[in-house]
Each structure stands twice: as structure tokens, then as C-alpha cells.
Amino acid sequence: MSYEDFLEGRPAIVTAALTGGVHGKEANPAIPETPEEIGAAAAACREAGVSVVHLHARRENGERAFETERFQEITDAVRERAPDLIVQHSTGGTGAPLEVRRQPLLTDPAPDMASLDMGPLNRYDHLTSENTRATVDALYDLMDERGIKPELELFNSGHVTETYELLERRDLADPVYATLIFGGGTLTRPRPRNFLTSIEDLPEGAQFNTLGFARHQLPFATMGLLFGGHVRVGLEDNVYYERGELAESNAQLVERVVAVAETLGRPVATPKQARARTRPGASAALPAGSGHVRVTG
Amino acid sequence: MTCPYLAYRSEGDGREFDVERAYCTAAERFVQPMRADICNDRYDLDHEVDCEIYRAAEQ
Ligand code: SF4
Numbered sequence: 001m002s003y004e005d006f007l008e009g010r011p012a013i014v015t016a017a018l019t020g021g022v023h024g025k026e027a028n029p030a031i032p033e034t035p036e037e038i039g040a041a042a043a044a045c046r047e048a049g050v051s052v053v054h055l056h057a058r059r060e061n062g063e064r065a066f067e068t069e070r071f072q073e074i075t076d077a078v079r080e081r082a083p084d085l086i087v088q089h090s091t092g093g094t095g096a097p098l099e100v101r102r103q104p105l106l107t108d109p110a111p112d113m114a115s116l117d118m119g120p121l122n123r124y125d126h127l128t129s130e131n132t133r134a135t136v137d138a139l140y141d142l143m144d145e146r147g148i149k150p151e152l153e154l155f156n157s158g159h160v161t162e163t164y165e166l167l168e169r170r171d172l173a174d175p176v177y178a179t180l181i182f183g184g185g186t187l188t189r190p191r192p193r194n195f196l197t198s199i200e201d202l203p204e205g206a207q208f209n210t211l212g213f214a215r216h217q218l219p220f221a222t223m224g225l226l227f228g229g230h231v232r233v234g235l236e237d238n239v240y241y242e243r244g245e246l247a248e249s250n251a252q253l254v255e256r257v258v259a260v261a262e263t264l265g266r267p268v269a270t271p272k273q274a275r276a277r278t279r280p281g282a283s284a285a286l287p288a289g290s291g292h293v294r295v296t297g
Numbered sequence: 298m299t300c301p302y303l304a305y306r307s308e309g310d311g312r313e314f315d316v317e318r319a320y321c322t323a324a325e326r327f328v329q330p331m332r333a334d335i336c337n338d339r340y341d342l343d344h345e346v347d348c349e350i351y352r353a354a355e356q
Binding site: 021022023024025026027058060061062063064093094095096097100123124125126127 | 305314316317328342347348349
């Protein structure tokens with residue numbers, strides 16, 4: 001993907017990361033945590049132009065949940081209100097063992113997509129989300145078994161290299177769909193030169209999604225749109241609309257990035273177009289989760 | 298064992314919630330949901346090792 005894709009007017013897929021697994025309503029009361037809130041937020045984002053929703057699960061008190069049953073409640077709430085959305089479950093889970101992180105992949109139907117963290121990420125002062133190769137392979141294999149498209153999350157350029165390593169170990173479904181993440185800490189430093197290097201370094205034919213944390217969300221989404229990429233916005237990654245002003249909702253962040261795309265003349269993909277772009281071998285008309293094996297959790 | 302500084306509150310730190318949430322009495326604020334797993338020693342997490350706030354409070 002490149003500036004040529006922008007010039008040719010290829011549709012950009014907009015993903016909304018609605019909730020996340022780190023902060024909650026203590027950071028922004030608009031963060032949806034219950035299945036009802038997440039379902040309503042997904043529908044509002046669909047209305048605003050989103051075709052993919054990236055989902056995490058929470059307990060009633062906002063704390064992280066990984067159980068299949070909780071993901072099921074959330075995914076059902078989303079599919080009920082916005083049936084054509086592409087549902088993407090997170091498999092991230094700092095400090096959680098592999099068995100726990102497999103749980104979000106076992107809903108019925110299986111999610112259309114799932115995130116796959118491609119390596120370590122420091123958290124706080126004494127903690128690292130390890131994401132060893134063994135963990136990556138195990139999660140990838142379960143996604144493959146269940147017909148789930150992996151969204152590779154690349155926290156830094158080392159994880160671009162890890163993508164090539166994974167391609168050596170596994171026959172990744174075409175096209176490779178990778179999210180390039182820019183921000184503080186372990187993430188790639190959010191500077192335009194690093195963005196350009198990252199997109200040039202991706203494997204041939206890969207599609208990229210652009211994620212800038214906090215104040216970098218809008219500038220990096222704009223670069224993603226200009227260089228033929230897809231974009232991710234939402235309260236998981238950024239709780240502010242402007243400096244010092246909390247965002248009112250996920251949809252507000254989506255509306256802004258869709259307005260930027262429209263201003264630049266970049267079409268925004270419908271869910272049907274997004275399905276065709278992420279899984280060209282599959283029927284775009286296939287209902288979400290069709291053909292997946294039923295697994296009771 | 299959960300962290301001795303952990304409390305569940307619906308009010309504090311200038312905020313109010315319908316459901317009680319994890320509150321750190323050492324830092325005097327509500328904690329992030331991810332940190333609440335450290336406070337509760339869930340999964341592979343251990344507040345004595347993983348939480349810098351606990352380590353500083355105990356020094
Ligand atoms: S934040 Fe740290 S010190 Fe505070 S309750 Fe949690 S583990 Fe204990």
C-alpha cells in the first residue's frame with residue numbers, strides 16, 4: 001500500500017477501538033464497558049463510517065474480562081445492533097496466561113478478526129506484556145483453525161521483523177493485515193519518518209492500519225489515509241478530542257477522521273468492501289462468522 | 298492475597314461511579330482496570346513485584 005492507493009481512491013477501512021484493556025471510566029466516563037454500552041457505541045460508530053470494531057471485554061466494575069461468555073455477550077450486543085460490522089476481538093492480556101488469552105477466540109460465531117500482539121510491550125515500571133513467539137504461534141494457530149483473520153499488532157519496528165519471522169513459521173492468510181502503532185514507551189516513536197520507514201518495511205502486499213496513541217491519533221490517521229493505509233481511532237487509544245477536552249464518544253472520534261478522509265478525497269470502506277479487502281478469497285456477502293465451527297465455551 | 302492498599306469505592310478522587318471500583322488508598326485515586334488485576338494478584342500478577350506504587354509505599 002502506498003500513496004498510489006490514495007491516488008487511485010482505494011477505500012480506507014476505519015476501525016474503532018471502543019474500550020481497550022487498560023483504562024476505563026476513571027479516565028473518560030464515555031468509555032463503553034457493559035455489553036449494552038459497547039453495542040450502542042458500535043452502532044453509533046457504524047453510523048459514522050466504521051466497518052471494523054475492535055473489542056475488549058470488561059466486568060461490571062470495569063475490570064478486564066477474558067471469559068468467552070463475556071465476549072459472547074458483547075459480540076451479541078454488537079451484532080444485534082450493527083449486523084454487518086466486522087467484529088475483531090482482542091487477544092491482548094498483560095499478565096494473563098495463554099489459556100486465558102485464547103478465550104476471546106471461542107465465541108460462537110467466531111470473531112471475523114482478532115488482534116495478535118507481535119512481541120513485548122512494557123507496562124508501568126515493573127511489568128512487560130511478553131507475547132513470546134510461542135504465544136503468538138499458539139494464538140495464530142487457533143485463529144487459523146477457527147477461520148479468524150489475524151490483525152498483527154506491531155508495536156515497533158522489531159515487530160515488523162517478527163512479522164517476517166512469523167511468515168517463515170506459518171502460511172499467513174493473504175493479505176497480511178498489520179496495524180502500525182505509534183506512541184510512547186515501547187511503541188514506535190511517533191514521527192513521520194518512522195511512519196514512512198515502517199510502511200516501506202512491511203512484507204510485499206501487506207495492508208496496514210495506522211494507530212497513533214493519544215494526541216498522535218489524528219495526525220497519524222491522516223498520514224495513514226494519505227499513504228493508502230487504513231486507520232484506527234477510538235477511546236481505547238485516545239480519550240481526548242482536543243488538548244484538555246475529553247472526547248464525548250467513540251463516534252465523535254470516528255466522525256472527525258471520516259471528515260478528514262472526505263476532505264482528502266479518500267473513500268471510506270463499507271463493511272462489505274472491508275470484508276473484500278481483508279479477505280479477498282472469501283465471499284464479501286458472507287454473513288459474519290459464517291461457516292465457523294460451533295464451539296461452546 | 299490482594300494488596301492491603303486496595304479498596305472498592307463508588308466515590309473518591311472527585312469521581313463517582315454506579316458500581317464500586319478499585320481504589321488505591323496509597324495513591325488516593327481510582328486505578329486503571331489493568332492495574333486492578335495487579336492489585337488483586339490475578340493471573341500471573343503480584344502486587345509486591347509488579348506495582349511501583351506498592352513498592353514506594355512500603356519503602
Ligand atoms: S495500585 Fe498498587 S499500591 Fe495501590 S492498591 Fe493497587 S497494587 Fe496496591
